Amino acid sequence: MSECVMEEEERAESVVPSCVSLKSDRSKDYPYNFGIRPQGSPLKCQKRSASIGDSSCPKGEKKRRTELQTADLNNSVSQGGELQEVIEGHKISLKRRCEHVTEGTHEAGSGTLLNKIYTELYITEGQSEEVDTQHEVRQLERTSKKNIRDTPIKCQDIFKVLSEQQRHIRVVLTNGVAGVGKTFSVQKFSLDWAEGLENQDISLVLPLSCRELNLIRDEQHSLLSLLHVFHPTLQKIRAEDLTVWKLLFIFDGLDESRFSLGFNKHQLISDVTQVSSVDVLLVNLIQGNLLPSALIWITSRPAAAYQIPPSCVDRITEVRGFTDSQKEEYFRRRFSDEGLSKRIISHIKASRSLHIMCLIPVFCWITAIVLEDMMTRDQRGELPKTLTDLYSHFLRVQIKRKKQKYGGKQRPEELTEADKELLLKLGRLAFEHLEKGNIMAQFLQEGGPHGDHLFMIN
Numbered sequence: 001m002s003e004c005v006m007e008e009e010e011r012a013e014s015v016v017p018s019c020v021s022l023k024s025d026r027s028k029d030y031p032y033n034f035g036i037r038p039q040g041s042p043l044k045c046q047k048r049s050a051s052i053g054d055s056s057c058p059k060g061e062k063k064r065r066t067e068l069q070t071a072d073l074n075n076s077v078s079q080g081g082e083l084q085e086v087i088e089g090h091k092i093s094l095k096r097r098c099e100h101v102t103e104g105t106h107e108a109g110s111g112t113l114l115n116k117i118y119t120e121l122y123i124t125e126g127q128s129e130e131v132d133t134q135h136e137v138r139q140l141e142r143t144s145k146k147n148i149r150d151t152p153i154k155c156q157d158i159f160k161v162l163s164e165q166q167r168h169i170r171v172v173l174t175n176g177v178a179g180v181g182k183t184f185s186v187q188k189f190s191l192d193w194a195e196g197l198e199n200q201d202i203s204l205v206l207p208l209s210c211r212e213l214n215l216i217r218d219e220q221h222s223l224l225s226l227l228h229v230f231h232p233t234l235q236k237i238r239a240e241d242l243t244v245w246k247l248l249f250i251f252d253g254l255d256e257s258r259f260s261l262g263f264n265k266h267q268l269i270s271d272v273t274q275v276s277s278v279d280v281l282l283v284n285l286i287q288g289n290l291l292p293s294a295l296i297w298i299t300s301r302p303a304a305a306y307q308i309p310p311s312c313v314d315r316i317t318e319v320r321g322f323t324d325s326q327k328e329e330y331f332r333r334r335f336s337d338e339g340l341s342k343r344i345i346s347h348i349k350a351s352r353s354l355h356i357m358c359l360i361p362v363f364c365w366i367t368a369i370v371l372e373d374m375m376t377r378d379q380r381g382e383l384p385k386t387l388t389d390l391y392s393h394f395l396r397v398q399i400k401r402k403k404q405k406y407g408g409k410q411r412p413e414e415l416t417e418a419d420k421e422l423l424l425k426l427g428r429l430a431f432e433h434l435e436k437g438n439i440m441a442q443f444l445q446e447g448g449p450h451g452d453h454l455f456m457i458n
């Protein structure tokens with residue numbers, strides 16, 4: 001999909017690390033969030049403390065030890081309670097950030113509820129074999145018609161052992177093309193967990209966006225300090241807690257990572273307090289040298305997934321997008337006006353290319369934005385039937401929204417000379433980068449009237 005999208009409020013703020021906030025501009029909105037179900041941490045602490053005893057001790061020493069054990073136990077119990085609080089706080093904060101997606105001109109955090117618009121995705125275990133070089137409409141058409149022998153799997157089940165042949169699933173790699181819903185899946189998985197609905201055997205879910213990890217690429221960290229940086233609510237968590245709890249690390253958007261993950265040659269790290277470069281920490285986590293019992297979920301566009309050696313991966317899944325009935329469900333959920341959703345659905349069904357492209361959720365979103373605008377406000381124009389039509393209208397709607405949000409003297413529909421110049425420059429930039437084979441690039445336009453703007457060719 002070649003699109004040049006202006007990054008603005010259209011994307012939800014990344015819910016991952018709040019302290020290193022960078023507005024996302026991948027397919028659109030994102031966020032994550034996590035919670036925890038402490039698996040009785042005080043109990044585990046008690047066990048650890050109680051094992052200190054040694055029957056071969058002399059009497060005085062034994063008494064002293066007993067006293068020490070009791071103190072340690074009390075300490076652990078109170079720390080366990082404190083830990084529980086920290087975890088609950090983290091859960092609440094992540095839930096808050098995960099439950100909304102910010103779209104349109106909504107202020108960050110006040111957008112649509114994820115659960116209102118989230119539509120079940122078609123996810124399979126396994127992945128398509130070949131890299132497809134056909135035009136994307138043909139590609140998608142073939143994909144949707146392909147006799148898929150891979151097994152459908154629900155997002156919330158990706159770490160579950162589903163058949164007798166399967167062993168423990170520690171590392172899951174989820175592939176999917178741009179805009180197919182990988183980040184939304186991460187967000188939904190996290191929200192369900194934070195709300196206590198799914199995967200409650202996991203103590204702590206830790207989402208880390210690869211894009212945001214890039215920001216500390218040149219820094220040295222231990223795994224513990226890295227967590228503190230990206231999840232400040234977990235400041236009080238200690239090294240030993242990480243080994244006791246069942247953790248899930250989620251690395252979303254491997255394709256955006258600028259790390260070179262050297263799986264063949266790297267420093268071995270098994271201590272969560274040992275400082276190293278971030279890429280070395282990631283490799284050790286994925287390989288299981290560091291926190292061997294932690295679960296790891298990596299999402300990636302297919303072209304970048306090769307970075308993870310197959311030997312490290314216990315399960316590969318692929319987000320395939322929406323089936324035909326899920327496409328309809330998406331539009332029904334999105335619009336409370338039933339008449340409008342019916343009209344949109346029948347328009348999409350009548351246009352072969354739009355219908356095929358709506359396999360990809362982000363395309364459903366673009367279609368929804370454009371058709372809603374045209375059907376409710378601008379009824380004169382002919383509805384777009386081709387992709388070029390649709391993208392042109394999308395650009396127009398985005399410019400209009402930007403003007404509505406930031407104000408301005410001219411009518412929102414009108415393009416100023418400056419708008420036209422900017423659009424032509426963006427077009428030229430996109431074209432030049434596509435010619436160079438850069439299918440994804442970000443540019444920062446500094447000093448704009450409303451601060452910096454991030455543009456992405458994607």
Ligand SMILES: Nc1ncnc2c1ncn2[C@@H]1O[C@H](COP(=O)(O)OP(=O)(O)OP(=O)(O)O)[C@@H](O)[C@H]1O
Nearest residue numbers: 026027028029119178179180181182183184361362
């Ligand atoms: N399950 C879903 N229900 C409703 N809308 C969805 C769903 N999945 C994705 N979308 C829509 O598609 C957009 C893109 O999804 P998402 O960001 O999750 O894609 P992605 O696979 O992570 O893309 P990229 O590889 O570009 O990061 C979302 O912002 C949302 O508008």
